[in-house]
Amino acid sequence: MFKRVYCRLPKNLQDFIKFLIVGGLATAVDYATFNFCALYAFSGIIQNDDARLVVSNILAFTLGLSVNFALSRSIFFKGYSNKSKNVEFIMFTIIGVIGLFINTAFVWLLYNRFNIFEPVAKFFATVISFVWNFLARKIFIYNNTEEER
DSSP: HHHHHHSSOOHHHHHHHHHHHHHHHHHHHHHHHHHHIIITTTTTTOOHHHHHHHHHHHHHHHHHHHHHHIIIIIIIIISSSOOOHHHHHHHHHHHHHHHHHHHHHHHHHHHHOOOOOHHHHHHHHHHHHHHEEEEEEHTSSOOOGGGGG
């Protein structure tokens, strides 16, 4: 039943749903890693809150980005890009690094300027970087038309 309904959806909505699934799984890895590092693993090691948040966020985002690339390339968006695997990875990484800057800036801003609890700040930052990642990847990487697939 789901497949029948899914196939009737507009192509852009189908792509968004796929991206949401991939992004959701990668975000789970990202968020779990961030919380573990920021609240437990680095809390006794890195005393400065800013440094602890930034280091935790970079590590978490990197793991999430790796999961996202692996799932995108091998399962969900196979055939959506006519680029070589290396070019696709470089583009994916550049978009991801920009997303990392967006994400880290918002985590820092929400935590330091608005006193929002770290995991909540991370959630809002993730929503903002999700929008950037979806639009940038759709435009620059996964842009093959249906006929090209």
